[in-house]
Amino acid sequence: MEAREIIIRPIISEKSYRAIDTNRYSFEVNYRATKPHIRAAVEEIFNVKVIGVQTINVKPKPKRRGAHAGVTRRWKKAVVELAPGNRIEFFGAT
Amino acid sequence: MKTTLSERDGNTVKLTVEVSSEELQEAFDARLRRLSREARLPGFRPGKAPTAMVRRRLGDETILIDAVEERMSGWFSGAMAELGLEAVDHPQIDLEGELPELDRPLGFKATVTVMPEVALGEYKGLKVPKEPVVVEDSEVDTQMDRLRNEFAELRPVTGRGVQKGDFIAADLRATLDGKPVEDLEAGDYVFEVGGERVFAEVEEQVVNMSIDEERTFPVVLPAAFPDDLGGRTVDFTVRVKDIKERELPPLTDKWASEISEFATLLELRQEIRNQIRAGKERAAQQRLIAEALQAAVDNTQVDLPEVMVRNQAEEMLADFKRSLESQGGTLEGYLQAAETTVEQIIETMKPRAANTVKTGLVLDAVAKAEGLEATDEEVSALIAQMAAATRTDVKALENRLRKNGRIEPLREQIVRDKAVDFIAGSAVAEEPAPLDFSIPESVKAAMAAKSASADAPGADSPAAAEAEAPAETPAAAEAEAPARDQAVGNEDMARDAAAEQS
Numbered sequence: 001m002e003a004r005e006i007i008i009r010p011i012i013s014e015k016s017y018r019a020i021d022t023n024r025y026s027f028e029v030n031y032r033a034t035k036p037h038i039r040a041a042v043e044e045i046f047n048v049k050v051i052g053v054q055t056i057n058v059k060p061k062p063k064r065r066g067a068h069a070g071v072t073r074r075w076k077k078a079v080v081e082l083a084p085g086n087r088i089e090f091f092g093a094t
Numbered sequence: 095m096k097t098t099l100s101e102r103d104g105n106t107v108k109l110t111v112e113v114s115s116e117e118l119q120e121a122f123d124a125r126l127r128r129l130s131r132e133a134r135l136p137g138f139r140p141g142k143a144p145t146a147m148v149r150r151r152l153g154d155e156t157i158l159i160d161a162v163e164e165r166m167s168g169w170f171s172g173a174m175a176e177l178g179l180e181a182v183d184h185p186q187i188d189l190e191g192e193l194p195e196l197d198r199p200l201g202f203k204a205t206v207t208v209m210p211e212v213a214l215g216e217y218k219g220l221k222v223p224k225e226p227v228v229v230e231d232s233e234v235d236t237q238m239d240r241l242r243n244e245f246a247e248l249r250p251v252t253g254r255g256v257q258k259g260d261f262i263a264a265d266l267r268a269t270l271d272g273k274p275v276e277d278l279e280a281g282d283y284v285f286e287v288g289g290e291r292v293f294a295e296v297e298e299q300v301v302n303m304s305i306d307e308e309r310t311f312p313v314v315l316p317a318a319f320p321d322d323l324g325g326r327t328v329d330f331t332v333r334v335k336d337i338k339e340r341e342l343p344p345l346t347d348k349w350a351s352e353i354s355e356f357a358t359l360l361e362l363r364q365e366i367r368n369q370i371r372a373g374k375e376r377a378a379q380q381r382l383i384a385e386a387l388q389a390a391v392d393n394t395q396v397d398l399p400e401v402m403v404r405n406q407a408e409e410m411l412a413d414f415k416r417s418l419e420s421q422g423g424t425l426e427g428y429l430q431a432a433e434t435t436v437e438q439i440i441e442t443m444k445p446r447a448a449n450t451v452k453t454g455l456v457l458d459a460v461a462k463a464e465g466l467e468a469t470d471e472e473v474s475a476l477i478a479q480m481a482a483a484t485r486t487d488v489k490a491l492e493n494r495l496r497k498n499g500r501i502e503p504l505r506e507q508i509v510r511d512k513a514v515d516f517i518a519g520s521a522v523a524e525e526p527a528p529l530d531f532s533i534p535e536s537v538k539a540a541m542a543a544k545s546a547s548a549d550a551p552g553a554d555s556p557a558a559a560e561a562e563a564p565a566e567t568p569a570a571a572e573a574e575a576p577a578r579d580q581a582v583g584n585e586d587m588a589r590d591a592a593a594e595q596s
Contacts, residue, residue, distance in 0.1 A: 013137030017144065 003041035006033045010088075011077065019079065025088050029055070029078045038078045046088045052081035097173040100203070105182075105210045105399040111173045113200040118158075122196060125161035154196060162194045170204055183207040183401040207399045212459040215393025217517050222385045224523035227374045229367050237366045242345070245353055248338040255302040256337055258288045262300065263336040266292075268313065268328040275328055282335060293330070300332055308333040386521035387453065387514060394456045398448055406447035407440045414439075457513040458506075464516055468508035476504055 010016075011026035019026060029038055035053040042050050055078045060071035082088070095117060101108035126145055135143040135151065149157065170185050185206035194200045248261055256262055261284060268278035285291045287300060295313045303309060313330040315323050343349045350362040415425045429435060460466075477495065481488040495501050 011137075012147075014139065014142055016137075 001030065001033065001037060003044040006030045006037050006041040007045060022081075023084065023086070024079050024081045026077060026079050029076050031057075031074065031076045033076065033078075035078075038080065042080050048086035048088060049083035050080055051083045054079045054081075095169065095172060095176075097176045099177055104397055105207050107179060107206055107208050109170075109173055109177070109204045109206075111169060111202055111204060113169055113202075115197050115199050118161075118194065118198075118200050119196060121161040121165045122154075122158055125157055125164060129157065129160075155193070158194050158196060162189075162200065166202075170206075173204070174206075174208075180209040181206045182209055182399055207401050210396050210399055210402075210455065212455050213395040214456065214459050214463060215390070215395065217390035217393065217456070217460055218520045220386050220389045220393075220517070220521045221524045222382050222389065222521050224525055225378055225381070227371060227378055229370045229374065233370055234363055234367050237370065238345075238363065241353070241366075242342045243340070245349075246340045246342050249341045251337040251339050255304045256287060256300050256334060257339070258297075258301060259340065260287050261285070261338045261340065262287060262334055263338075264300070265333045265335060266296075266330070268330045270323070270326060270328045275323070277323075278328065278330070296330065296332060300334065303332070303334045305334055305337060382521065382523060383514065383518040386518050389521075390460070390517050391449065391453050391456050394452070394459070396452055396455055398451055398455075402451045403444055403448045404440070406451045407443040410443050410447055410450075411436065411440055454510065457510040460513040460516060461509045464513070466509055466512040466516065468505045468512070472508050473501065473505055476508060 006029055008028040008030065011028060016026040025042075027038075027042075029041075033041070035055060038053050038055070039050045042048065055076055058075050058077055060074045062069065062071050064070065095114065096112040098110045099107065100110045126149055129152065130143060130145045130148045131141045133143050133148045133151075134140045135147060166187060170187065171181075174181055183206055185204040188203045188205070190201065190203060192201070251260065263282050263284045266278065266280045266283050268275045283292075287297055290297075293313050295311065299309055299311050308331060310329055310331040312327050314327050315325065317324040319325075345359055347358040350359040351357050354362050354365070356362045356365060418425055418428055425436075429439075474492075477492050478488050481491045484491075495504070
């Protein structure tokens, strides 16, 4: 898997924003990616030193629209902690 | 902020203003903070998104344009204050085709109409013609007659027919082509003959009829009569049931003491005379004030800006509209009936509006020149007075006025009233100039020419003697006519002044 295939998008939300203060950045990642994959991909794309990766399998949520029942897609979220002094310019924020 | 007055043409002023980049930055930041407080971005609760993200999302340019729009009026009024000018209109702002940019000062030009300079003329000790207050006997008589009519009694009449001025009771009915018209039917209908309450034909026909007499005659209904009956002729039948005449009370001391607190007729007359005199004196005082004020206004040179006059005229139109609506009409209806347009009405109102505006400016200028001011106590007193007049709570009224920003206008009103008092107080009532009975030069010349052809030359003295008699009348009439015109104008003024005060 290529790095760009692993990291799908940054998560921008109040919660993820708060985490940036402790040098942790959140991404949606390929569901099949493992922590070592993610570490390598982030280091490659953003040119930073990663010191920790936590992943979360986001469970599908039931949704219904009228008579049609369904679920949202399952996906994987990764929170990556960078070594002190490293930064990622998230959409110009911070 | 750097402000320069670049041009002044009469009441129109052109300003050049430069807003420093720091001020611009400050405006930008304030705008961004405000936007952030309510920005809705996905992933954030409303208003919780970081300003940096909001800025990125909206773009600097949008925010800056918003910021400039938001601050412009403040910058403009700051510039006006710096130059000590007062605008009377919305300024025309010209950014000179430049888009504002951060880190660069923003320059703009503003064109606006300002308060005109008021060149006060004489306003102290103005001489106002004094009109003698005279109560004519006939006026007292009229009043007495009215009083007698009020206390008149109705007496049944026997032995004669109906006369004009009688009150009669009659059964009325009408038929149209043999069919009764219900709307015109009335039993024991009481009316005064000559009181114009019934059709003219009825009043005419009823004269000389006696009790229980019945008469039928044709009546042409007025064009405005409802139910398509307008203009039709109906057969009208009147049957007189009762005749009463009005008996005026005799003019005696006894009557006087019965209807008034006065013991004699003479005293009653005197009281009526005094009342009429008091009324006339009040009117004369009003006229004096109005005339003095108008003189002060006329002595003053002001180049009135058109916008002020127009705004005033529009206000007057709004007043007019309100008064129409309070009587259940509409402005549209009026326009249709009078075949006119709003524009035309405004145009006709302009002369009066101009005078009102000018009067206000003069009063302000006088107040300033004389250092007239309104104290807080006077404002409170006025509010209390208003509260009493409208039966509202003083505190509630004051709060409401304060909320609507109506306190300052009140203060101005008090100051203006004081200025009116000042002008009127210092005015001197003057005996009117004696009427000019001298012969105008033109008449003299005509007379001389005439006599020269008729008489031998050198007949100067008889010609002059002859001329005196006929010349008197036109000269006197001429002298009176302008005086009357003026009086009418003053009434207008007094009305305006009264309207303003209310």
